[in-house]
Amino acid sequence: MKLLVLGGTVFLSAAVAAEGVRRGHDVTCACRGASGSVPEGARLVAWDRAAGAPPPAITALEPDAVVDVARHPSWVRAAVDALPASHWVFVSTVNVYADNATPGGRAGTIPLVEAVHTDEDPSSGPEVYGAMKVGCEAAVASGAASSTIVRPGLVAGPGDPSGRFTYWPLRLAEGGETLAGGAPTDVVQIIDVRDLAAWIVTCAEQRTSGVFDGVGPATGVGDLLAEVTDGVSSDAVLTWVPDDALADAGVQPWAGEDGLPLWLPRPEYDGMLSHDVEPSYAAGLVTRPVAETARDTLAWARQHPVGARTGLSREHEQRVLAAWRTTRK
Ligand SMILES: NC(=O)c1ccc[n+]([C@@H]2O[C@H](COP(=O)([O-])OP(=O)(O)OC[C@H]3O[C@@H](n4cnc5c(N)ncnc54)[C@H](OP(=O)(O)O)[C@@H]3O)[C@@H](O)[C@H]2O)c1
Known part of the structure; x- marks a missing residue:
């Protein structure tokens, strides 16, 4: 196949x-x-x-087949206009969904945000980014x-520039008392970049038609972090601090320098990381154990220590844990 x-x-x-x-x-x-650079064996056209x-x-x-990851609708329109006869695999995002609260959704069961067909600044927020991706999908x-x-x-x-999962293998590998946010039963899901990439190539090979979520199995965040702990062979022990205490301590959900990755406001985001993976499995997705993703991510992050700064500092984490111990007394 020419890809x-x-x-x-x-x-x-x-x-x-x-x-x-x-x-x-x-x-x-x-x-x-x-x-x-592009991977060995691939050629680059500027x-x-x-x-x-x-x-x-x-x-x-x-x-x-063409695989496109763009965020700007005009970029996608120009490329599709030039190559209309190919099978297209377009990488969108769950930010296209207007409802982040309902668990178990899949493409077709959750409404979309209104499309934006102009090029805005996709880094200005998930709403604009999601709306532009709806515009790209339409193109x-x-x-x-x-x-x-x-x-x-x-x-x-491995290779994640955002650090939003990488925080956990790095933190849990250090061991000791570790801050976790919300409740262990809060449902989350991740997908390994290599599994997603393999499935995208399968969809290109098979010219699979349809709209799917690119997600792994949904699970309680406590179980997921236990798998990460196993994967990085750690003796870390989690202390779960509820949402309001984290907010009072200046911890941000999800991402950023004061962010606690995988912690999301509930119930507003009960649906964002709990999509139904079954249609994607039926279309050929295969997912590996989270422990393997964690182990490989840790190895990669240790070789590439200057990555995105996502996740609160150890000093901030220990302050939050100390304040929580005082509150509980
Ligand atoms: N990471 C997540 O958790 C997550 C979640 C949901 C959806 N997604 C989606 O998954 C995809 C991730 O793609 P990705 O990891 O490859 O990263 P990306 O940042 O979306 O795309 C990067 C690619 O775009 C190219 N690019 C950037 N500006 C360009 C320009 N002006 N002209 C031509 N090419 C340009 C870059 O090449 P050069 O800079 O070398 O030109 C690079 O190869 C995206 O579609 C994203 O929206 C990601």
Whole structure:
């Protein structure tokens, strides 16, 4: 198969290109090459999508399948217009959903936010980002010969520039009393970047038509963190601090420098990380154990210590735990 990856120098799109090469496909990556190099065995064609239409080297390629991770609707429209005959796998996000509270949803059962078809700043917040992804999805659905739309939840694993899962393997590997947020029964789900990439390549090979969530199995966060603890061979012990005490201590949910990853306000976000994975399994997704993701993520993070700063500092964590001990007395 001739596979065109629009991206290929970062995390997921790089993993897709690597998986395509591993399966013996003819893989071309089109991007600026500003964020890194493409995987060995793939070729890079330089294209700055902000500067306009694809170069002749892309339009002449006639790929069997295109994988796109873009956030800007005009970028996706330009690419689909140039390559309408290919099968498209568009990587969207669960931020397209207007309802984050209802657990067990899947594509088709949860309403979408209204589409934005113009290019806004996707880093201005999840609402704008999600709305632009709905616009991108629409461009693919209306312009491509056939398409798979994949809406990932939290993507984890080696190479993650966000640090939103990596915090946990690193923290739990240190051992000792460890701050955990909310209740152990709060449901969460992650997907290993390598499993998501493998499934995306399968969808490209099989020209799978449909809209799916790119998620792993939903589980209580207590069970997930126990698997992470196993994966990094740690003796860490979790102390669960409820939402209001964390908020009082200046801990932010989800991400950021004072953020506690995987902790989300409840019940408002009961649905965001509890999608129904069964339709994706039926379409060929295979997921590995969380312990394996944790072990490999830890190994990668130790080799790449200068990553995104996500997750509260140890000093902040210990202050929160000390305040909680005082409260409980
Ligand atoms: N991480 C998560 O937990 C999560 C959750 C839900 C959805 N998602 C989705 O999953 C996908 C992640 O993709 P990703 O890991 O590959 O990272 P990404 O940051 O979405 O995409 C990075 C790729 O886009 C290319 N790019 C950026 N600006 C460009 C430009 N002006 N022209 C051409 N190419 C450009 C980059 O190459 P150069 O910079 O080298 O040009 C790089 O290869 C995205 O679609 C994201 O929305 C992620």
